[in-house]
Amino acid sequence: MQVTVKLFASFRTGRFETARIDYPDGTTVADVADRLKLPHAELGIMMVNNRHVKLEHVLAEGDSLALFPLLGGG
Amino acid sequence: MDTLPIFVRDRAEAQMLPWQRQVEAAGRFGVTMAQVEEVALERGILPARYQRNRKAMTVSDQLTLFRSSVAVIGCGGLGGYIVEELARLGVGRIVVVDPDVFEEHNLNRQLFSSPANLGHAKVEAALKRVTMVNPAVTLVPIRTAFSLENGSDLLAGCSIAVDALDSIQVRLELAEVCTALGIPLVHGAIAGWFGHVTTQFPGDDALQTIYRSWKSGKGVEETLGNPSFTPAVIASLEVAEVCKLLLHQGTNLRGRQLIIDLLSMDVNIIDIRDANR
Numbered sequence: 255m256q257v258t259v260k261l262f263a264s265f266r267t268g269r270f271e272t273a274r275i276d277y278p279d280g281t282t283v284a285d286v287a288d289r290l291k292l293p294h295a296e297l298g299i300m301m302v303n304n305r306h307v308k309l310e311h312v313l314a315e316g317d318s319l320a321l322f323p324l325l326g327g328g
Numbered sequence: 329m330d331t332l333p334i335f336v337r338d339r340a341e342a343q344m345l346p347w348q349r350q351v352e353a354a355g356r357f358g359v360t361m362a363q364v365e366e367v368a369l370e371r372g373i374l375p376a377r378y379q380r381n382r383k384a385m386t387v388s389d390q391l392t393l394f395r396s397s398v399a400v401i402g403c404g405g406l407g408g409y410i411v412e413e414l415a416r417l418g419v420g421r422i423v424v425v426d427p428d429v430f431e432e433h434n435l436n437r438q439l440f441s442s443p444a445n446l447g448h449a450k451v452e453a454a455l456k457r458v459t460m461v462n463p464a465v466t467l468v469p470i471r472t473a474f475s476l477e478n479g480s481d482l483l484a485g486c487s488i489a490v491d492a493l494d495s496i497q498v499r500l501e502l503a504e505v506c507t508a509l510g511i512p513l514v515h516g517a518i519a520g521w522f523g524h525v526t527t528q529f530p531g532d533d534a535l536q537t538i539y540r541s542w543k544s545g546k547g548v549e550e551t552l553g554n555p556s557f558t559p560a561v562i563a564s565l566e567v568a569e570v571c572k573l574l575l576h577q578g579t580n581l582r583g584r585q586l587i588i589d590l591l592s593m594d595v596n597i598i599d600i601r602d603a604n605r
Contacts, residue, residue, distance in 0.1 A: 262596070263522035263589050264548050271592070296548050297541050299585070299598065306537065306603035320598075322587065324539070325519040326547030327554050328406045328494040 255279060255315035257286070262322045265292060277313065284309040286319060298324035332357045336368045343387075344376040350464075361464040362394075362420065369394055375464070378418055389575050390418055394464075396574050397421035399483050401474050401502055402492030403450040404428070405559030406516050406566065408439030410492055411467070413567040415458045419574070421466045422458070425482050426450045427473040437556040474498055479505035488570055491515040492563070494549075496542050503528055503535035514569045516562040520552025521591035523562035526600065527569050527581045537603040538585060558590060 260272050269290060277286070283300050287309070299322040300307050313319065332353060339349040345368045353364045365375050369391040374382060378390055385393075396419050400410050403426035414422050428450050430441040440453035451469035458467040474482060474493070479501065483489055489506050491513060493499050499515065506513040506528065513528045515535060528534035565586065572578040583601040588594075 262587065262594075263591075264520060264552055266589075266592065294541075295543065295545065298547070299538060299600075300541065301598065304599070306540075306600075309541070323519070323522070324496070324542055324547040325517045325522055325524060325549060326494065326496040326499070326542075327518045327549030328402045328404055328492045328516070328559075 255281075255313070257281070257313050257316075258318040259286060259290075260318065260320040261290075262320065263325070264296075264323050265290075265321055281313050282309065283307055283311045283313065283319065283321075286313070287321065292321065296323050298322045332359065332364065332367050333371060336364065336373060337371060340368070340373045341376075343372065344374050344379060346376045350375055362466060365394060365420075365464040366391075375418075377462070381418065385575060393418045393571075393574060394420040396488075397423065397486045398570060398574075399423040399425065399486040399489045400492055401425050401482075401489060401498075402494065403440070403454050404434065404492065404494060405437045405518065405554055406563045407450075407492035408441075408454070409560050409563030410490055410567055411454050411458065412439055412461065413564060414570065415462045415465045415467070417567070417571060418462070419465065419570075421468065421485075423468040423470060423482065423486055424451050424454050425470045425472060425474050427471060437554055437559050474502060476501045476505065480509060483509055483511065487511060488573055489513045490566055490570060491517075492566075496539050496547060497544075500535055500539060507531055512573055514566045514573070516566040517547070518554060518558045518562050519547055519549035520554070521558060522548075522552070522587075522589050523558050524585055524587045525562055525565045525569065525581060526585045527573070529582055532582065532601075533603075534583070534585070534600055537600045540603065561588060561590065 301320040350364050374387050434441040449471050455469045507530045510530045516525045526534050585600045587596045
């Protein structure tokens with residue numbers, strides 16, 4: 255299945271801004287993060303088709319996944 | 329007999345009170361700059377230092393700001409700029425809370441830090457700065473760490489809290505205390521070239537939503553650092569939110585998170601309502 259992955263802020267460094275990627279059925283948000291070598295501890299907001307999701311959310315054909323890093327500085 | 333109100337009225341020029349006259353009034357009547365400012369604003373006279381505020385806000389708005397009390401939690405990268413901008417805007421009382429002293433690695437971005445005050449309390453530097461920049465503002469320096477235990481006392485009398493913390497854990501505690509006290513919280517956070525801002529009203533779960541994946545420790549600022557310009561940008565957006573909330577103007581970021589990427593010059597606003605539904 256094809257999923258559009260959008261990365262934000264520091265996640266773009268050395269990766270991409272937007273990409274359409276082919277994943278096997280049953281792929282979760284956590285699987286995508288792992289394949290992109292995004293540490294789970296750095297994950298902030300995660301959205302699929304503009305709805306907030308969690309790591310275990312299972313993706314579907316045509317989904318658009320947005321991943322934002324966790325920012326905590328002041 | 330000359331009274332302070334008459335003195336102020338007679339010395340006003342084009343409905344504005346020049347700074348020198350404000351100083352004279354304070355000396356002559358043995359009152360503070362703040363008291364002179366209030367007497368002037370109550371009579372529709374604008375202290376001239378605020379004349380460039382005037383197109384954006386009325387004299388009555390300026391009086392509202394003068395009578396407002398805002399808490400800034402954290403006096404580092406974000407907090408320094410926030411305190412400076414609130415003081416120049418004319419917010420009458422600013423409570424600033426931070427336990428730390430300045431260290432050398434603060435010098436690249438923290439507005440009140442300088443080689444001369446390394447090792448000195450950040451909140452004391454804030455007091456010195458605000459006393460110099462706008463003596464009509466009352467700055468209350470509190471050198472302590474915000475927590476669930478002391479939070480209600482620290483925010484007592486403040487109508488808004490501003491998040492300038494560097495800890496996600498403490499931010500979540502601040503959000504909880506603000507909801508308990510029924511006051512809005514303007515949130516900002518930064519890391520590297522990136523930052524975000526939102527405004528949480530009592531009962532909203534904005535911070536819980538933004539940090540719902542967080543388990544412990546720091547965010548990506550641990551590896552990305554904090555250059556000089558990111559705190560200035562995010563702090564300014566936070567102050568704009570505070571100003572609108574105090575004056576009941578414009579549209580704030582309630583239910584929305586503004587995410588800024590200064591490396592790509594990319595701005596996103598995402599909906600953060602109902603994330604947990």
